[in-house]
Amino acid sequence: MNNKKNTADWGKYQKEIADDNYYYARSCIRQNFFPGSERTFLKILTQELGKTIYDDQNHTSCTGIGYHTDIVPFETSQTVVARQFSLVGDAGLENMAVSCVTSFGLYNEIVETWKEFPETEAKARENLKKATGREFQIPKNIAHTSDIIYKFREEIWNKRKYSLTNSLTGKPLKIVDHIGCHYAKVFPEKGVGGAEFPKVLSGMVKSWGGEIVDYPERRHCCGFGFRQYLVKANRGYSLSNTKKKLESMAPFQPDAIVANCPGCAMFMDKWQYVLSQMEGKTYGEAKLGIPVLTYEEMAGLVLGYNPWDMGLQMHQVDCEPLLKKMGYDYDPQAKYIGVDGKQIGLKTPVVML
Amino acid sequence: MELYNQLKSDVRFIEGLKSCMNCGVCTAICPAAEFFDYDPRVLMSVIQSKDNTQIEELLKSDTIWNCGQCMSCKTRCPRGNCPGLIISVLRKLSQEMGYFTESKKGRQQYAIVKAIGKTMLEHGYCVYPEIVVPAAHPEQGPVWEWVFNNKEAVYDRLGANLAMEGAGTLRKIATKNLAEIKAIFDQTGGTELFETIENFSRKKAKGMGMMKEDGKMDNYTEGLMNG
Numbered sequence: 027m028n029n030k031k032n033t034a035d036w037g038k039y040q041k042e043i044a045d046d047n048y049y050y051a052r053s054c055i056r057q058n059f060f061p062g063s064e065r066t067f068l069k070i071l072t073q074e075l076g077k078t079i080y081d082d083q084n085h086t087s088c089t090g091i092g093y094h095t096d097i098v099p100f101e102t103s104q105t106v107v108a109r110q111f112s113l114v115g116d117a118g119l120e121n122m123a124v125s126c127v128t129s130f131g132l133y134n135e136i137v138e139t140w141k142e143f144p145e146t147e148a149k150a151r152e153n154l155k156k157a158t159g160r161e162f163q164i165p166k167n168i169a170h171t172s173d174i175i176y177k178f179r180e181e182i183w184n185k186r187k188y189s190l191t192n193s194l195t196g197k198p199l200k201i202v203d204h205i206g207c208h209y210a211k212v213f214p215e216k217g218v219g220g221a222e223f224p225k226v227l228s229g230m231v232k233s234w235g236g237e238i239v240d241y242p243e244r245r246h247c248c249g250f251g252f253r254q255y256l257v258k259a260n261r262g263y264s265l266s267n268t269k270k271k272l273e274s275m276a277p278f279q280p281d282a283i284v285a286n287c288p289g290c291a292m293f294m295d296k297w298q299y300v301l302s303q304m305e306g307k308t309y310g311e312a313k314l315g316i317p318v319l320t321y322e323e324m325a326g327l328v329l330g331y332n333p334w335d336m337g338l339q340m341h342q343v344d345c346e347p348l349l350k351k352m353g354y355d356y357d358p359q360a361k362y363i364g365v366d367g368k369q370i371g372l373k374t375p376v377v378m379l
Numbered sequence: 380m381e382l383y384n385q386l387k388s389d390v391r392f393i394e395g396l397k398s399c400m401n402c403g404v405c406t407a408i409c410p411a412a413e414f415f416d417y418d419p420r421v422l423m424s425v426i427q428s429k430d431n432t433q434i435e436e437l438l439k440s441d442t443i444w445n446c447g448q449c450m451s452c453k454t455r456c457p458r459g460n461c462p463g464l465i466i467s468v469l470r471k472l473s474q475e476m477g478y479f480t481e482s483k484k485g486r487q488q489y490a491i492v493k494a495i496g497k498t499m500l501e502h503g504y505c506v507y508p509e510i511v512v513p514a515a516h517p518e519q520g521p522v523w524e525w526v527f528n529n530k531e532a533v534y535d536r537l538g539a540n541l542a543m544e545g546a547g548t549l550r551k552i553a554t555k556n557l558a559e560i561k562a563i564f565d566q567t568g569g570t571e572l573f574e575t576i577e578n579f580s581r582k583k584a585k586g587m588g589m590m591k592e593d594g595k596m597d598n599y600t601e602g603l604m605n606g
């Protein structure tokens with residue numbers, strides 16, 4: 027085996043991740059289904075790591091879901107993204123921290139298209155100017171928010187309250203990492219570790235005491251499929267893909283799944299419920315489902331944050347068995363309590379089954 | 380213009396199809412090929428033939444609507460092609476020509492414009508809690524139903540700024556920002572594409588006897604969503 031060549035190949039996938047001063051680009055799916063993860067990310071960056079990150083009220087969707095469902099032309103997406111780049115400039119910043127994997131993929135696609143076909147960049151500039159009077163610079167650094175947590179994983183570990191271990195056995199928790207397809211499948215050099223050996227999540231898991239589960243369908247898509255989920259008639263596609271993954275990982279008895287794409291995290295959580303309803307099949311060692319975490323939630327757990335501040339009560343698969351395994355100090359009674367100290371809603375929701 | 384030449388005028392076509400040797404690696408990795416009657420290798424082959432009749436058939440078929448846009452094919456193709464990207468170009472042309480209404484899956488584009496297109500322009504983001512109605516999304520389960528029914532309290536608990544002015548999660552996007560997005564859509568063909576999809580769909584609904592006298596086509600839309 028030619029090790030020299032391998033090392034050289036690996037070098038291609040050590041992407042540069044900016045150190046500080048980020049512009050936060052929110053995600054359509056994350057803010058709906060994991061609002062607590064956004065809060066957790068901002069808290070970790072500002073309070074734990076002392077970084078500066080700008081949360082801009084003028085930011086909007088990148089149109090990614092519309093683009094990949096083909097109702098938004100490429101020219102429109104390019105110009106909306108150009109507007110976002112213009113907002114980054116307005117904020118006096120050069121580094122983007124992108125929360126959505128679809129957005130991250132689309133930014134990369136657009137910047138690469140502009141490099142390859144300069145006339146498309148010129149057109150986007152002209153369109154943006156005509157429509158809004160704006161001008162823009164391409165940001166110096168575009169990182170996914172999971173890249174940033176990966177970069178500072180040791181700093182987070184140094185501030186830990188918990189590790190990813192089973193407190194009873196002392197053994198590492200077995201974690202499945204799921205990388206959103208658009209993170210590195212189109213442009214492998216834009217992701218930590220490329221498309222073949224993405225390290226972005228496994229690096230966090232290993233640094234924080236957990237163990238990664240390597241299973242046959244590790245790189246398979248969660249099945250979102252854009253139009254395949256959005257149109258009810260096509261949803262079987264999404265479900266079948268997640269089922270394929272769950273079946274493949276089940277023999278390894280994972281304690282949790284972690285995803286860097288908000289859509290993947292949501293689907294792998296919700297489809298477990300559907301499979302339990304449709305087929306009576308419940309995954310996980312204790313047949314309670316496999317909890318699915320965002321990497322922000324996983325980092326927050328390592329830092330000992332209140333799980334109900336991070337939104338773990340919004341998950342369909344109950345995360346409490348995982349908290350118990352970790353020996354986590356938390357208040358189960360506070361799960362459905364609102365800011366006014368009162369129970370939210372007339373009845374508590376059914377978790378998992 | 381021949382359809383092939385029309386496809387070629389899109390930069391993504393040049394990026395996505397260098398030359399296909401028909402190896403089928405893309406099909407082997409493709410999740411859509413596994414669950415649907417869909418084969419990206421065949422699709423690439425048809426396009427490479429430059430045969431106008433076959434390309435037209437493709438544009439009028441369910442085939443092009445089966446791709447899930449995961450882009451796994453891009454990573455694996457030994458020639459650096461990307462069938463998923465070619466799909467986007469095919470779908471674009473299918474919509475521009477009105478061919479999408481010839482297939483059941485193509486017709487679904489109308490429902491997507493009504494859901495996602497509308498949300499994007501009204502809320503500034505593609506998804507917003509109020510559109511994920513539990514009755515239409517039973518798969519979201521009882522926890523989502525609880526969130527949905529208690530939106531204000533749940534999002535407030537998690538530090539969001541639901542439908543309010545200022546920064547933060549799920550905030551109300553200021554009118555000036557929505558106006559900029561709308562102006563971009565007007566300038567770049569986004570608004571025109573929505574209208575094109577709508578016009579061809581209305582024509583089709585009428586032809587299928589699914590448009591009421593008042594111009595409403597709820598049954599048509601329902602049918603698209605539920606299959």
Ligand code: SF4
Nearest residue numbers: 399400402403405456
């Ligand atoms: S993997 Fe590439 S070369 Fe092989 S059939 Fe697919 S597109 Fe053609």
Ligand code: SF4
Nearest residue numbers: 409446447450452463
């Ligand atoms: S992008 Fe489409 S064609 Fe390519 S692997 Fe994914 S589903 Fe298949």
